[in-house]
Amino acid sequence: MSEAWLQCNEGEGTWNAQEVIEHFIEAEKHNWIPRVESIVLEGEPQLFPAFDRFSHLKQISERSVEEALQEFSSIRLNNISTLKDIINSNPDLEKTGLHPEFGSVKLRELLSAWVVHDFTHITQIIRVMAERYRTDVGPWSAYLGILNRS
């Protein structure tokens, strides 16, 4: 896969494929598991640990996308194993934590949001990569849904 393709984005302020992967890594490190543990170990009124959705933009990634994917893969496997241990301990899925913006959120909502968050950003990667072909597809562009989403 060409470097140039991986560096495409959807315009100013949007992320390229590698930036999305760096965001996934940040979220694995500082968002999902820390918040799950915050609910299970403490719960309300303890506020969730902070997570900066833009932290991965603060320093430009100089590694290759393969290296980023390798880190993601390793931290993800680790987190799945941590999550399995937590689930096996039969936590109360209705237990709540305090989200800085939403207020009270349930453990089961947090777990569902993790899944759909990842789906959202996988779709974003595919959309950004499709963008590179916008004019190349000629008359097909009108029928290729991915080119017609904002």
Add this chain to the structure above:
Amino acid sequence: MSEAWLQCNEGEGTWNAQEVIEHFIEAEKHNWIPRVESIVLEGEPQLFPAFDRFSHLKQISERSVEEALQEFSSIRLNNISTLKDIINSNPDLEKTGLHPEFGSVKLRELLSAWVVHDFTHITQIIRVMAERYRTDVGPWSAYLGILNRS
């Protein structure tokens, strides 16, 4: 992955994940390579071989999604090898074929459309699978882009 999750769709007339995979298989068999060959071997004014985008809905798939994925994987590998042979023969990428709806289309446009077609439907599978979590994510729904696309 639960069978029920794979059977979710986005409402009447929409496809579930397995139906999209069956459509991919039909397109690998009857759309992309036959049309590439139609341009390379004949070209205009020869009309493209017909492709029915809904053929996979005509008989309900009774196989498992794993079996469908296995067929897709095998036919896809085959088609990639066929395509490599065609590309290695240095075809004229500007050569045209006759699309039943668009009229004259170039070989390079057809090849680009193949890529973006697959991206469109991969995104569709992810979107359909996210749908199952629409209410489960609670207050996150407003921020999860994949739940806010039509």
